[in-house]
Amino acid sequence: MDDYKFLFKVVLVGNAGVGKTCLVRRFTQGLFPPGQGATIGVDFMIKTVEIDNEKVKIWDTAGQERFRSITQSYYRSAHALILVYDISCQPTFDCLPDWLREIEEYASNKVLRVLVGTLLTLGPRSSLPSCTALALNRPEAENVEKLFMEIAAELMEVMYSTS
Template identity: 50%
Template structure:
C-alpha cells in the first residue's frame, strides 16, 4: 500500500462505487475529493437520472491479496510496497458498521474534519475510506477508517473486508428502533466473518435528538454487556464522544500491540467510563 497516499492526512478515497455519467467521470463521495471539478460539458447537457446510469466496481478477495493497493493505484496512479503505517509508529484499520442512515459517514466526517455533514446525500455505495493520525501517549497511531454501506444488497461486499479490520465500530440510531433491533444480526455477522480478537465498540448515535429518542441509553448498555463489548452514545452533530470513540479504540489497539506491561493493563471500558461526556446536547433539527 502506498505510503505516499497515507502520509498526507488529507488522503481520501472516492469509494469503491464508481458513478458513470456520459463518459466515465469519478464523482465525489460524501467524504472525499474536495477539489473535484466536474467537466463543463456535464453542466451543459441535460441532467441524467443518476440511479439509471450508476455503476459500481467492487473489489473482492482474501485478506492481503492487494485490494486496497489496487484502489490506491487507481486513485493516485502510484504504488509503493509496504504497510500503510510504515512512516509512523503503528497503524490499524477501523470499520464503521450499521444500518443505512444511522450516521456512519457523519461520524467519520466529524472525527476526520471536525464538522457536521448536514443535509441530504446519497448513501455510501460499497466502501469508502479516510485516514487520520492520532497521538496516544506520544506515539503516532494511524487509523485507516472504512465507511461501509449499510444496505442489505451491499452486505456481501462488506463481509469481504471484515477480516482486514482491527476494530469495528457498530452504530445504531437512537431515534430508530429497527436499527437497534438489527444490532444482534450485525454482531452475528461480525462473529462469523471478522477476526476473533477484533475490537468491537457499540455506538448509539444521534444522542442529541432528545425528543425523537426511542432507544434508551440503558438498553444500549444492557446489550453491550450481553455481548461483552464497549459502549457509548455519540452525536455526529454536536461532536459528543466522537473523538473519544476513536481515541479509545486507538488506545486499545496500541495496548494490544505493545510489549509494555503498563499498556497491556489498559481497559477500554473503564477508560470510556472515565472519559465519557455527561452533558446534555441541544435538540436536533434534522
C-alpha cells in the first residue's frame, strides 16, 4: 500500500464531450486518447503527485443527464470540483449555471471550484467570454499538469492550515 498523508478527491463535471476524460488521461497517463468514447457511469484514476509525495485521486464523472443521479453522490466528499466546458461550443458554457446549482446543492461549501475551458477541435476560435481560468487544448497540454498540480498544492495548503 502506498504511503501518503492526504488523499484528495477531485471530481470533473460538465456536459458530455467537453474533454473531462481527456484531461484525466492526460494527467494520469500522459496522453490524449484519440476518439475517446463517453464515460458510462463513473470512472476514476489515481496519480501520486510530487508535492511531498501526496496522492491525488481524480474522479472523472459522466456528463449525460441520465447519469446525474450517480454523479451527485460523488460531490459530497469531493475536495475539489473542476467545471469543464468546450470553448468552441457555446451550449457547454451556457450549462455552467446548471452545474453550479448542482454543486451548491450536493457539495460541501468548502469545496475548491475551478473553471476550465478546453478546445477539443482545431476549428475557428470561439467568441465566448474570456473568463476561463486556464485554457487547455491538445497541442499545448502542459497546462493540464499545471492545473492538477496547482489544485493539489492549494488543497494541501488548506489541509495544513486547518490541522
